[in-house]
Amino acid sequence: MQLRYVFSELGQGLRRNLSMHLAVVLTLFVSLTLVGLGVLFNQQATKAAEHWGSQLQITVFLCRADDGNPACAGEVTDAQRSEIETVVQENPEVADYHFESKEVAFEKVKELLGPERFEGPNPAATAEDLPESMWIELEDPEEYRGITSAVEGLDGVSQVRDMRQVIAPIIGSINMLQWVALGTAGFLVFAALLLVGNTIRLAAFARRKEIGIMRLVGASTLYIALPFLLEALVTALIGVLLAAGALAAFMYFGIEQRGNDQLKFMPWIGMEEYVVALGAVALLGPLLTVIPTLVLTRKYLKV
Amino acid sequence: MIRFDQVTKTYPGHPHAALDQVSVDVEKGEFVFLVGSSGSGKSTFLRLVLREYRPTSGRVYVAGKEINRLASWKVPRLRREIGTVFQDFRLLTNKTVSENVAFALQVIGKSRSDIATLVPETLEMVGLESKGERMPDELSGGEQQRVAIARAFVNRPMILIADEPTGNLDPTTSVGIMKLLDRINRTGTTVIMATHDAGIVDQMRKRVIELEDGRVVRDQVQGVYGIQN
Numbered sequence: 001m002q003l004r005y006v007f008s009e010l011g012q013g014l015r016r017n018l019s020m021h022l023a024v025v026l027t028l029f030v031s032l033t034l035v036g037l038g039v040l041f042n043q044q045a046t047k048a049a050e051h052w053g054s055q056l057q058i059t060v061f062l063c064r065a066d067d068g069n070p071a072c073a074g075e076v077t078d079a080q081r082s083e084i085e086t087v088v089q090e091n092p093e094v095a096d097y098h099f100e101s102k103e104v105a106f107e108k109v110k111e112l113l114g115p116e117r118f119e120g121p122n123p124a125a126t127a128e129d130l131p132e133s134m135w136i137e138l139e140d141p142e143e144y145r146g147i148t149s150a151v152e153g154l155d156g157v158s159q160v161r162d163m164r165q166v167i168a169p170i171i172g173s174i175n176m177l178q179w180v181a182l183g184t185a186g187f188l189v190f191a192a193l194l195l196v197g198n199t200i201r202l203a204a205f206a207r208r209k210e211i212g213i214m215r216l217v218g219a220s221t222l223y224i225a226l227p228f229l230l231e232a233l234v235t236a237l238i239g240v241l242l243a244a245g246a247l248a249a250f251m252y253f254g255i256e257q258r259g260n261d262q263l264k265f266m267p268w269i270g271m272e273e274y275v276v277a278l279g280a281v282a283l284l285g286p287l288l289t290v291i292p293t294l295v296l297t298r299k300y301l302k303v
Numbered sequence: 304m305i306r307f308d309q310v311t312k313t314y315p316g317h318p319h320a321a322l323d324q325v326s327v328d329v330e331k332g333e334f335v336f337l338v339g340s341s342g343s344g345k346s347t348f349l350r351l352v353l354r355e356y357r358p359t360s361g362r363v364y365v366a367g368k369e370i371n372r373l374a375s376w377k378v379p380r381l382r383r384e385i386g387t388v389f390q391d392f393r394l395l396t397n398k399t400v401s402e403n404v405a406f407a408l409q410v411i412g413k414s415r416s417d418i419a420t421l422v423p424e425t426l427e428m429v430g431l432e433s434k435g436e437r438m439p440d441e442l443s444g445g446e447q448q449r450v451a452i453a454r455a456f457v458n459r460p461m462i463l464i465a466d467e468p469t470g471n472l473d474p475t476t477s478v479g480i481m482k483l484l485d486r487i488n489r490t491g492t493t494v495i496m497a498t499h500d501a502g503i504v505d506q507m508r509k510r511v512i513e514l515e516d517g518r519v520v521r522d523q524v525q526g527v528y529g530i531q532n
Contacts, residue, residue: 209393209395210395210406212393213393213395213406213407213410213454214410215379215382216353216382216387217382217383217386217387217406217407217410217411217454217455217458218378218379218380218381218382218383218384218385218411219379219410219411220376220379220411221375221376221379223410223411223412224410
């Protein structure tokens with residue numbers, strides 16, 4: 001097949017309909033970026049849930065001497081401690097547990113916040129200020145409620161903390177971001193489809209004379225539709241590239257610089273997840289332009 | 304070459320048939336005038352040959368094939384065997400004369416070397432060898448129609464369909480166009496021409512098929528435009 005005509009038509013078509021193509025490219029760019037973000041958020045939520053889910057532990061803080069919790073009548077007694085231990089031991093959901101003394105807790109705090117504050121004549125805190133605790137590992141991380149309620153009311157227990165409660169709002173926010181991104185993307189994808197449709201309608205109208213002649217002299221449908229398909233692919237490609245750039249910027253400025261540097265308590269998505277999002281975007285972009293083009297060229301360019 | 308067998312064509316929403324039980328046989332190499340008032344079914348006849356429409360009933364054969372059964376992806380191949388010329392020329396105004404003629408070959412995938420020989424040859428045949436680089440709107444109506452004929456004939460089709468090709472031209476120019484169509488006919492190409500131009504029909508003395516309300520009311524060898532007793 002002689003493709004000279006097809007390529008000259010392609011260039012001409014892109015120039016002739018520049019404003020429409022620009023509109024398509026920009027809409028595609030924004031909607032694909034949002035789709036990509038949705039995919040990234042989804043993976044981030046999964047990653048966070050997996051991370052905390054797999055090492056889920058419940059921490060039971062025991063009463064201190066001057067505990068803020070009014071249920072504590074003073075420092076936990078040995079009797080109370082062994083009572084708590086019995087309850088934990090007999091619970092079938094518990095895989096393992098261990099006690100952490102005030103001293104160990106104090107060492108951990110010192111390491112986390114820097115030892116210099118806790119040394120010298122006027123330390124910020126001493127081992128006495130910290131509670132003794134019990135760390136419980138579960139058989140199934142999902143089943144944390146039973147053990148929590150079993151331990152909560154016991155004498156000598158100041159507070160039960162499970163990581164799931166701490167991270168639930170974080171995962172919730174990420175999930176919400178994901179749906180907001182995908183939902184907005186849905187509207188924009190619809191707008192992009194309409195724009196692509198209109199662009200083809202305009203292009204078919206602008207070329208109606210050529211198309212009429214091509215049909216009469218026996219050009220194949222594919223040959224007539226090819227400039228339209230290539231235009232669709234070119235606009236999709238530009239849209240995908242722009243979205244890839246925007247997502248890369250998000251990964252760098254949003255994740256690398258902020259998440260990884262400042263919010264280290266949680267594992268962050270990286271290159272692998274970016275490639276997945278990019279794959280989704282690279283697949284969706286051409287589909288969004290080529291499918292309406294195929295449908296509409298069948299309608300407008302029927303032989 | 305073209306055979307209509309009891310062909311009826313009714314358009315959706317129109318109670319009257321545009322063509323009503325039409326049976327016609329056109330041999331290879333014939334020159335046929337299709338006459339009749341506006342709305343008599345001439346254009347429908349030509350469009351059925353081009354397979355722009357399918358008949359409501361009956362069969363249309365072109366070059367031995369029953370084309371109402373032709374799969375739509377085979378239609379382009381059929382049309383490569385048919386050249387078409389219109390009253391309004393339908394040239395591409397942003398292309399030169401040569402480019403207009405070459406366009407018909409490019410889009411069906413002819414090689415560059417074929418185009419390089421066929422285009423000048425055909426332009427010479429229609430008498431426009433010196434005007435290949437002109438733009439269509441620099442030419443007279445008659446010259447533009449010659450370009451359109453060159454484009455229709457450049458692929459050497461078996462059939463040439465002309466829908467009122469002299470409708471926009473003065474009588475002298477029309478004679479030139481008719482001479483050209485006659486020459487093309489002499490190369491063995493079957494020519495079917497729909498026309499209102501009585502003078503031309505009378506002068507040429509070719510076969511005349513007259514349509515009225517979608518029916519063939521006259522089919523006459525060496526006929527004239529009006530009814531002859």
